[in-house]
Amino acid sequence: MLVQTKLQHRAAAQVHKFGGSSLANAARFAAVADIITAQHQSPLWLVVSAPGDTTDALLHIIACANDSNARDRAVSALQLQLSELVQQALPPAAAQGVCLQLQQWLAAVPDWLAQQQANDVLALGERLSALLLSEVLQQRGINAVALDARDFLRLKQHQPDWQQSAALLAELTQPDTVHVVTGYIARDEKGRSITLGRNGSDYSATLVGALLNAAEVTIWTDVKAIYSADPRKVAAALPYQQVSWPQACQLAQLGNPVLHARTLSALSGRDTTLLVRSSYQPDQAGCKVVQHEANAQNFITELADVTLLTLHQDNQISAAALALELQQPVIALPQQGDNHNWLLPTVCAEQALAWLAAKNVHAVWDTRRYHALAWLKADTKASAVSADQLLTAALHRYETAQQIIWLFAEPLAADLLQQVHQQLVQPQQQLHLVVAGSGNVGSEFLRMLAAQQQRFQPKLQIQLSGVLNSRRAVLQQDISISNWQQALAAGQPWQLTELTAYLAALPGRKVLIDNTPSAEFSRNYPQFIAAGCDLISANKQGVTLPGTEYQQIRQALVQHQRQWLSNTTCGAGIPVQRTLQELLSAGDSIKQVSGIFSGTLSWLLCKYDGSKPFSDFVLEAQLGGLTEPDPRDDLSGKDVQRKLLVLARELALNLELEQIALQPLLPAGLEQGSWQDFWAQREQLDNAMAELYARAQAEGKVLRYVASLALADDKPVAKVAVEAVSAQHALAAIAPCDNVFVIESAWYDTNPLVLKGPGAGKVVTAGGLHADLAQLINQLIGLAAAPVSLT
Numbered sequence: 001m002l003v004q005t006k007l008q009h010r011a012a013a014q015v016h017k018f019g020g021s022s023l024a025n026a027a028r029f030a031a032v033a034d035i036i037t038a039q040h041q042s043p044l045w046l047v048v049s050a051p052g053d054t055t056d057a058l059l060h061i062i063a064c065a066n067d068s069n070a071r072d073r074a075v076s077a078l079q080l081q082l083s084e085l086v087q088q089a090l091p092p093a094a095a096q097g098v099c100l101q102l103q104q105w106l107a108a109v110p111d112w113l114a115q116q117q118a119n120d121v122l123a124l125g126e127r128l129s130a131l132l133l134s135e136v137l138q139q140r141g142i143n144a145v146a147l148d149a150r151d152f153l154r155l156k157q158h159q160p161d162w163q164q165s166a167a168l169l170a171e172l173t174q175p176d177t178v179h180v181v182t183g184y185i186a187r188d189e190k191g192r193s194i195t196l197g198r199n200g201s202d203y204s205a206t207l208v209g210a211l212l213n214a215a216e217v218t219i220w221t222d223v224k225a226i227y228s229a230d231p232r233k234v235a236a237a238l239p240y241q242q243v244s245w246p247q248a249c250q251l252a253q254l255g256n257p258v259l260h261a262r263t264l265s266a267l268s269g270r271d272t273t274l275l276v277r278s279s280y281q282p283d284q285a286g287c288k289v290v291q292h293e294a295n296a297q298n299f300i301t302e303l304a305d306v307t308l309l310t311l312h313q314d315n316q317i318s319a320a321a322l323a324l325e326l327q328q329p330v331i332a333l334p335q336q337g338d339n340h341n342w343l344l345p346t347v348c349a350e351q352a353l354a355w356l357a358a359k360n361v362h363a364v365w366d367t368r369r370y371h372a373l374a375w376l377k378a379d380t381k382a383s384a385v386s387a388d389q390l391l392t393a394a395l396h397r398y399e400t401a402q403q404i405i406w407l408f409a410e411p412l413a414a415d416l417l418q419q420v421h422q423q424l425v426q427p428q429q430q431l432h433l434v435v436a437g438s439g440n441v442g443s444e445f446l447r448m449l450a451a452q453q454q455r456f457q458p459k460l461q462i463q464l465s466g467v468l469n470s471r472r473a474v475l476q477q478d479i480s481i482s483n484w485q486q487a488l489a490a491g492q493p494w495q496l497t498e499l500t501a502y503l504a505a506l507p508g509r510k511v512l513i514d515n516t517p518s519a520e521f522s523r524n525y526p527q528f529i530a531a532g533c534d535l536i537s538a539n540k541q542g543v544t545l546p547g548t549e550y551q552q553i554r555q556a557l558v559q560h561q562r563q564w565l566s567n568t569t570c571g572a573g574i575p576v577q578r579t580l581q582e583l584l585s586a587g588d589s590i591k592q593v594s595g596i597f598s599g600t601l602s603w604l605l606c607k608y609d610g611s612k613p614f615s616d617f618v619l620e621a622q623l624g625g626l627t628e629p630d631p632r633d634d635l636s637g638k639d640v641q642r643k644l645l646v647l648a649r650e651l652a653l654n655l656e657l658e659q660i661a662l663q664p665l666l667p668a669g670l671e672q673g674s675w676q677d678f679w680a681q682r683e684q685l686d687n688a689m690a691e692l693y694a695r696a697q698a699e700g701k702v703l704r705y706v707a708s709l710a711l712a713d714d715k716p717v718a719k720v721a722v723e724a725v726s727a728q729h730a731l732a733a734i735a736p737c738d739n740v741f742v743i744e745s746a747w748y749d750t751n752p753l754v755l756k757g758p759g760a761g762k763v764v765t766a767g768g769l770h771a772d773l774a775q776l777i778n779q780l781i782g783l784a785a786a787p788v789s790l791t
């Protein structure tokens with residue numbers, strides 16, 4: 001009952017482990033005390049290693065066991081060194097008591113050695129750290145007490161005896177006290193001192209954490225994060241703030257210097273979070289190893305000088321058991337044929353063979369030495385094609401869904417390692433695309449997307465994370481690009497609040513692509529931007545909203561530091577907006593932009609020859625995906641009017657749609673009502689066009705729908721109208737569907753800059769959207785090249 005009550009009391013305990021380098025000298029003890037003083041949570045439990053290189057000195061003393069002179073000299077040297085540490089860390093009165101204790105412990109060393117109790121000798125370093133740190137904390141007014149872990153931590157056949165250890169610990173626990181526990185040491189079932197081997201103090205910390213049901217165990221070390229690669233070799237290595245538990249275990253198996261298999265094993269399946277933080281940079285948040293709900297990350301890890309043991313398949317020994325025995329990484333490679341291959345440090349091969357032989361397991365060592373490179377994957381579906389092209393010197397390659405291991409005869413050159421990191425780690429930054437509008441343009445954009453995804457795969461992972469139209473939406477991450485139609489067919493009607501909440505919850509960078517013709521949809525841009533989206537629009541409605549609403553979108557972009565690309569809203573795939581931007585940013589000033597801005601009207605006026613009704617051509621253009629969803633938007637001239645406003649806004653001119661003079665092709669009244677109403681009256685259009693055509697033909701001219709935006713005294717004068725131009729006119733000799741943009745500027749004065757090409761159609765428009773997307777991605781990749789997360 002007592003145990004139960006105390007365990008409940010300990011539910012929120014925090015355990016902090018400080019290693020030898022964090023306690024190397026008096027200044028480091030003070031730094032650790034600063035860290036502890038700043039902790040507000042309690043109860044606090046500290047687990048400490050021996051100061052600096054004390055354990056090495058103790059091992060030296062043990063090695064001198066049979067040479068009393070050498071032993072005594074080594075003991076005296078250590079006493080001097082540790083007494084100095086104590087005297088520097090504490091005021092004289094407090095130091096005196098600790099030095100006395102140290103002296104007594106060191107005086108017992110010859111007896112312990114004579115009784116073959118080397119572990120009691122080794123325990124001395126941690127005992128001193130615990131005593132000294134508790135005294136340092138007391139000097140700061142913190143109620144701290146040193147605890148010898150051997151008084152409660154019991155291991156039975158190398159495994160923790162949880163029940164006995166918990167009961168003993170409950171008895172030792174004091175209220176409102178910081179407990180400073182010795183790492184590295186424990187007792188076995190016979191009560192003998194034992195040590196927990198390499199990195200044993202980390203293991204002690206997680207054992208204590210498990211016994212206390214601690215909320216967190218923090219391993220304070222000299223690195224501030226778990227990195228995507230060794231930061232000493234890969235300057236662009238990413239410091240991760242979160243690592244999933246399974247990947248932490250894989251990293252430990254690969255010999256990660258910070259994460260160790262036993263350390264993790266004590267907390268496995270519990271709710272305790274493991275944190276890795278730097279005691280040299282305590283202001284940094286460090287890295288959390290999270291038991292639940294953490295995304296996998298990309299890591300590359302090198303293993304130098306490793307070798308292969310081959311075992312026949314039907315043995316019962318695991319690589320993990322051998323790793324535990326050797327305290328070294330032993331990696332079971334994916335099986336090839338009947339045999340198992342285990343990768344392990346070459347220096348351990350003979351010890352491993354002897355251990356296996358003692359267990360009657362036959363293993364073959366071919367004695368070749370390798371250097372290994374392992375890639376732990378963030379995405380099990382990710383391919384290593386780009387890295388394989390770099391790693392042609394690999395002798396062997398082993399692949400599972402979670403990782404790939406390559407073996408080489410030589411270590412990898414530093415620049416090659418950096419390139420592999422660039423290919424395998426940084427590209428895994430994700431970009432979520434949500435595509436609105438699945439008609440002509442939207443579906444063509446999605447058809448092209450698979451190829452784009454492949455193209456950017458080495459650098460950035462494009463995920464289709466939503467498709468919607470006016471009727472339904474599929475809002476889920478990683479929709480199969482080749483099956484988006486099925487996914488959308490199974491989608492649900494959507495609401496704006498649901499869509500914006502979904503966008504806001506998408507992690508990392510996200511782009512909303514608007515392929516709808518809807519003004520209503522574009523009015524939601526400020527909310528999409530606030531949800532973290534960059535925007536790419538083929539929809540002209542947003543760019544041509546009344547000035548106040550348009551400015552609200554611009555303000556949202558500035559506030560949330562997002563981008564809005566809309567190059568396809570004028571000229572489809574022709575880079576007219578980009579060209580104007582370049583000229584302006586280079587210092588040119590634009591005087592006039594004019595020409596043919598409608599692909600639909602260009603096609604119709606080139607094709608129409610009076611042989612059949614004009615409306616037959618309209619139908620043909622509509623079926624060819626050249627027109628607006630309602631072709632009357634083209635015929636009324638409104639679509640061209642909008643494009644002119646797009647360019648005016650690109651030039652930062654203050655203009656509204658109504659200020660652009662408009663001469664429609666469509667006879668008055670026909671723009672009203674439904675499409676069926678129009679179709680019933682199409683003869684009016686046919687007659688008007690036949691008349692216009694005949695008049696122009698009689699004058700030897702051709703019909704063109706012409707737009708112009710001129711700047712007179714910095715005031716815009718804009719108009720769109722049908723014109724009859726002579727056969728020699730620059731706008732006469734065009735192919736059906738061509739747009740022509742004639743740009744007159746200070747630099748292109750007497751001889752204007754002309755952009756010409758198809759200005760409508762689903763392929764060029766979807767291509768233009770991909771050009772916008774590529775522009776955005778290239779900026780993101782540029783950012784990622786410096787070690788900056790895209791989030």
Ligand SMILES: NC(=O)C1=CN([C@@H]2O[C@H](COP(=O)(O)OP(=O)(O)OC[C@H]3O[C@@H](n4cnc5c(N)ncnc54)[C@H](OP(=O)(O)O)[C@@H]3O)[C@@H](O)[C@H]2O)C=CC1
Nearest residue numbers: 437438439440441469470471516517518538539629760761
């Ligand atoms: N065609 C071209 O050459 C060019 C077109 N554009 C622009 O591209 C856009 C798309 O054109 P296009 O693909 O030809 O048109 P479509 O009519 O073929 O497709 C429009 C799509 O938008 C969806 N949609 C309509 N309203 C909404 C809404 N309020 N919310 C969500 N989805 C909506 C439709 O849904 P549903 O399927 O349910 O009807 C449909 O999927 C237009 O803005 C057009 O001006 C720009 C440059 C060139």
Ligand SMILES: N[C@@H](CC=O)C(=O)O
Nearest residue numbers: 598599600627628760
């Ligand atoms: N209908 C438009 C299509 C692209 O915006 C045009 O003809 O240009």
